Amino acid sequence: MNLIHHDDFGPEGLEPSVAELLKVPPVTLKIDGIEISVPRTILATDPNTGRKFPRPTTIYDAAIEAKVAVPVLCHRDHMTPAAVCRMCTVEVGGRVLAAACHRAVEQGLDVKTHHTSAKVKKAVGILAELLLADTRAPRGAHLEGGNELHAVAKGLGIDPAQPPRFPLTVRDRGRDESSLVIAVDHAACILCDRCVRGCNEVRNNQVLGRAGKGHMARIAFDLDNPMGDSSCVSCGECMVSCPTGALSNRAVVEAKPWAAAKTSPVSPDDLLSHPLFDGISKAFLAWNINSVVRRTFEPGEIVCREGEYGSSAFIIEEGELEIFLQVELKHVAKAKGSFRNSLMGLVRTVVPGLSRRETPSEAPDARRNTIPIDAPVSLDMAKPTATLTPADLLFGEMTCMSSYPRSATVRAKTRVRLLEIQRNVLYTIQRSKKAKSMLDEVYRRRSIDSHLRGVSMFADAIPDPAKFRSFVEELRDKVRLVRLNPGDTVFRQGDPADNYYLVRVGFVKVSTRKAGGELAIAYIGPGGHFGEIALLSRMEELGSSVPPGIRTATVAALDHVDLVAISPEDFRHIMDCYPAIKEGVLREARRRVEQNARMNRGATDATLGEFLKQGLMDAQSLLVLDLAKCTRCDECVKACADAHQGVTRLVREGLRFENYLVASSCRSCLDPHCMVGCPVGSIRRRSSREIVIEDWCIGCGKCAENCPYGNINMHPFPTGKKAPDPDNPSRQLPVMQQKATMCDLCASLDGTPSCVYACPHDAAHRVSGGQLMALAEKRLAASP
Amino acid sequence: MLITGEHARPHVPWIVGCLVAAAGALGWFLVESVGQSAWPSGGSKVGLALGVAAGLICLFEFLLWPRKKLRTWRIGPVQWWLRAHIWLGLLVVPLAVLHSGFRLGGPLSAATMVVLVIVIVSGVWGLAMQQFLPSRMLDLVPGETIVSQIPHLSGLAARDGARLVAAVCGDQSTDDDDDGELATHLVVGAVRQVGALQGRVLLTSAAPSEPVPESESLRAFFEGSARPYLLSGKAGCPGLAGERAARAWFLEVRAGLPPAAHPAVAALEDLCSQRRQWDRQAWLHGWLHAWLLVHLPLSVLLMALLAAHVVWALMYTTHPIPFIH
Structure with a gap:
């Protein structure tokens, strides 16, 4: 049973009332004759905050556990059940049929789905036919996202191509092409509200709702404004949530994460046949077609390098890979002597920065005999290679999920074929309960194993490799x-x-x-x-x-x-x-x-x-200005603007820490909040610690909203396209694409931050949080 | 650039180098002057050599200006250039004096020397200002902002104040931000800007939920005194520029208003206090950078005079030049 992961919480992470709810004994029910026990309460995840909250376990949840397929249209695992399409109707023994996605489980319930109940099958069939009669098949580009209604109808034995049994009642509710990014075909909409929940719950944009009554009921933007005039930020969540293609892409920018690499795109249909992609919106895959590529490596070629940051994971399709360790040390090391040097004598552990490498002789865990890696095979330092095969499913996902650097180099042993998936796709995969539990399990196992092998306290105390291995293996479980x-x-x-x-x-x-x-x-x-x-x-x-x-x-x-x-x-x-x-x-x-x-x-x-309070401990590269030295000449800002086509990526304003101004410029956080939720994966780390925003940013502003320090700004950039002025259609106006901008530590130049380089007064410095604390302590010690 | 205390270390090699160079130049000059009836002139071997060195240093000093404009060029960090600028600039003084042979010479030479001295003194003045004014600004202006943004922020503060007063006294007009300009382009994506909102949100808590009766005097005070002060500082209302006088004035305003309006008065007082800090910041900023108004134009003039001096000396001098003849 994996409905509830109690480990997702700290011991105190739950409200007492919620903890009590979870202690309630499970209920037993039958679904199509299969007896199953499930907890009364399931923990759902708030997509915005990541926090868990309890909700009643539904029949649909139980049916997944019992491996009984129930058709759904309006329901998705990551959304609040709405039960508006009723396609998941089941018989529960009462007078009326119930929606499985919404009806809570009860002790002794005998559930019959369309597989075993003729009444349910008939009802669901009629519902599908009515929906088909009430909607028009999507047209043109709207077809790219596939049509889940047609797929469900086919599953029920109804041919959508045949004329509907019921009279065509639909009137053309019109199209809305006012947005330059997304086209809306109201006639193809089945009012499942997935776009509404995607916009409001998943992205927290609060733009979409409903308007009109009866046949003219439709989705609406803001106060029923045309989409292009609304406060829509064009994040695309509604489009990828739509089951019928009523909302479709009119791409202004196209993601090309691997434009220069030897890659071949993978069709959405191809991906959907893979178990990890089961349940993922085809529209999402079509929209992000360049975010998953198939790559082939010849024997000896490096797939990823130890110590590099990355934003992708690899699914092994074919061949064998070997894991190779170039540096024997764990990438995250404790700062030596940070306790002793602390003026105030506090219990303090400082992480000096991930890029720092120590020589084996000075390393705190130099005597460790096993090596943590970002893959399912543990390594012996004496023989630092291991093999990965398709049975291991994937590797590299820990870097994507924790934002920490890769902990091993992976090299092709034979000719290998991999699917490289971007971080945004990996996140979206986790919306599916099945894929999430699969990935969670892999992550937990590997991270525990990896961490235990990297704890210097243990490794130093048990120098014998064999004993240490058995110690870790015993403890791991x-x-x-x-x-x-x-x-x-x-x-x-x-x-x-x-x-x-x-x-x-x-x-x-x-x-x-x-x-x-x-x-x-x-x-x-x-x-x-x-x-x-x-x-x-x-x-x-x-x-x-x-x-x-x-x-x-x-x-x-x-x-x-x-x-x-x-x-x-x-x-x-x-x-x-x-x-x-x-x-x-x-x-x-x-x-x-x-x-x-x-x-x-x-x-x-x-x-x-x-x-x-200022979150400085998380920073790897703060731009700090020593205000006792700074003459406020703004050379740092001007240098930043000069280095980035006239648009500065730093503001000489921000919070103060002691005598330092922590300027509004990317901190390269260890735990970057900004990278969570980008719908197209354009904000990422390439191979080093700086975070970059790639050209295919769609300007939804999610990263800017997520950055707690206000270090990402939105700027319009020309697209080279023109569109009619809404106020004066005879006039053509240039189309500007909003894009997020942030400090990339001048990686586009030579990697030397121009702000620091251009400071005439030695006032601007790039330091990690720990280094800033040390500077402040030194200054406090020097002051009377 | 700080050159005192713990910050002196990177300057030590430059100071030592310049002192050695100056001592060497002086020694050579003295050796050359032994047995001479007068100090060696600018046309003598030592004088010319020191003059050329001083001229080249002046040229290097001048190059700091274009260097600072070419911010993305990786030709050494600007702080290295500035350090060299400071100490080599000071080295020019003994070199130029020795080059002159302790004589002012003709009008061109004299003018060049005078301008050089003013440039050096203005530079030293600027350097001296940089030793303590940034720290003073840190202490005196806790609410410091970007100085070029003060007019904009003042406008925002005045608008916030007006909204607050409208909430207390009752709205009389709607202040719409719409400027009615024609669109120049269409924008795709989120237009919202995300940034620090500190200090801009707090005012709403000071606004009462409904207008406070008998509070018209607040509007009169705001329109007559506070708003001009928020917009223009001391020039707008000198009475609010002094901290003590302003406190007394606000006490008086508060005394004439019902208690429900007092939080709004406190918020206005905070806005005026903020404006006072910005005025102080602008004043300090002026002192910190005003020397450049002398230093930069005179540096350009110096380079022109220097060029003329060189041409004049080479083409029209009546004294034999040892290396040429």
Whole structure:
């Protein structure tokens, strides 16, 4: 049963009432004679925030679990059930038929679908015929997205090409071609509301709704304005949600992610035959036809390189690949001595920047014997190759999903054929419950495995490769991956101790309660760990200053966080069996206890609180201006404009941190919020850390909306096309395409940021969050 | 560019280099002058060499201007150029003085020397300003903005104030933003701009849900004093330019209004305080950059005079030039 992933939440991630709901015993029902038990409540995901919320489990959800096919038109896994088309009608023993997508499961329900109930089959057939009679087949370009109504009708044994049994009642509700991007054929619309929910729920644009009554009912933009005059941002979500092609693409820009590479596009029909693409909108695949390409590699050719960022994953169709490790170190390393050098003596883990490479001799985990990779096969350092085959399904998805660099180089061993898919397609695939659970499972397994092998604390304590391998394999099956959204609490001060946590991705804030409110005392990033104090508190070595088994601080997620949770029993087992690990953990715990005590004696750290509040810990490349040096000459801004065709990508305004102005310019975040939700995958990382917006940006503004720091702006760029002026049709006006612009660290020049290069006063610097904190601390130490 | 304290380190090689060069030039000059009845002139071996060096340095100094315009050229970071500009510029003074042989010479030479001195002094003045004014601005103007945006932001503040007053006193006119201009192009995509909205949202909380009776005096105060001040600063209403005087004035305004209007008065006071900071910022910014008004034009003039001086010296000098003859 994978309807509920309790691990998607932190231990405190759920409201108590929701947690209670999930504890309710499952219900048992029959669907077409198949008995199945399902929970009463399912956790749905808010597409905007990623937060989970509970909703009743429906018969449709249960039918998926029972592998009984129920036809749907208006329902999609990622949307709120609306039950407007009634194609999923089933018999539940009552007087009337029920919509499976909307009707909640009940104990003992005996459900009959059109497979087993003649009544249902007849009703569904009539519904399909009525819908066919009420709509006109889409015309021209509208056909490209396919027609789910026709497919469903065919599945029910109705030939859509035949004249309808019912009289054609439809009047031409007209077409709306006022938008330069999307054409609307109201006559082909079945009013399933998928576009409305796509616009309002999935993209949160609140543009689409309904207008009119009876036969003239139709979808409407804003207050029934023509689409081109409405506040539509042309993100295309309505178009890819449409099951009949009533909304179709009139492309102004075309995505060509791999224009220069040896690629061949893959037809939507071809993709839909692959299990991972099952249930994906054909219109979406047609629109993003260049976002999935088939690539062929000859033996010895490199597919992806370790340490590079990427925005694509690879599905293996044919052949074998070998995984090769060029650098023996994990890409994310803890900053050495950051604790000791900290002026304020805080418990603090700083990640200095992903691009940093250390030599093996200085690396903290140089003695590690196994290597974490972004693929399903673990590697032995003595023989750093492994093989991937089509049975492994895909690789490279962790980079897409976590935005971290690739952790291994993959090379073709034989002639291989791969499907390379862009990040936007990977996200859309996850809208399908089936594909999501498949990908989630792969992600969880690999990330746990990968992380455990990269924890230097374990690797250093167990130098024998064979023992370390068995340790990891034993632990792997016992730990679980906890995924948190920003703001989620892991545990609160005073709570009883539950788990010990290792941070895999993201940052958590450690804070304590003080009389004046909450005081941030530390932040912990990738590679860090926490939760040991309460679990060790009964040990004599830790002293009596800590209340036994009680959390001494509150820990909350600052961004999207992946934690590896180790249960108290397993933690104790590790402590008992591996004295070297115990010694390391105890040493860290003692230091933290001492520092907490010092903090509680009155020391305050407003700087750290401000640092965390501004999200600076997540930044890899902040543009900071030392305001004691800066003469406000604006040379940085002018240089930026000169480097980018006259449009500056930085604004010399922003938040202050100590004496520094954190200018409004891309921070190259470790967890880039902006890259989530781009409908065409035009915002991405190529092979290095800078985020770029490619030419095929459609200007929907989603990235600008998602960036919490206001560092992405929209600018109009000429398309070379002309269109009639709506106010004066005899006049032709040039069409300008809104596009998002952001700092690319001057990757289009030579990779040296022009803002810094052009600063005459040594005031502009590019630093990571950790480096900025160190600068601020140095300055505070120097000031009286 | 800061050259003091912890920031001095990158300047040390330049300072040492320039001191050594200046000492070398002086030594050579003194050696050449031994046994002479007068100091070596600009046409002497040492004088000419130092003059050529000084001229070339002046040319390099002048090249900082085009260098700063060619911002995307990768010919060394601008800060490196500026560091060289500062210290080589100062080196020109001893070189030029030694070149002159402690004489002003004819009108052209004298004018060149005078302009050089003014250029150097203005540069040193600018450098001195840069040592402390940025820090002062940091301390005195916490609400600092981009100085070129002050008129625009002032307009926005005045508009916000007008809306607030309309909410308190009752609306008398609709201030529509539509400028009625003809469209020049069609736009595809989201027109919305996303950026920091800090400070622009807070005002709405100060506005009452319905007009406050007997609050007309607020409109009169706003139209007569606050709006002109928000738009034009001290020139618009000198009475609000001083912090203490403004506080007293706002107390007086508040006393004449019902309590329901007080949050709006506080918001207006904040707007005026913000405007006061911008005025201070503009004043400091002026001091920080005003020296360029002297330095830049006179640098151009210096280059012209220098060129004339070179031509004059080479073509019309009556003294023999050792390397030519």
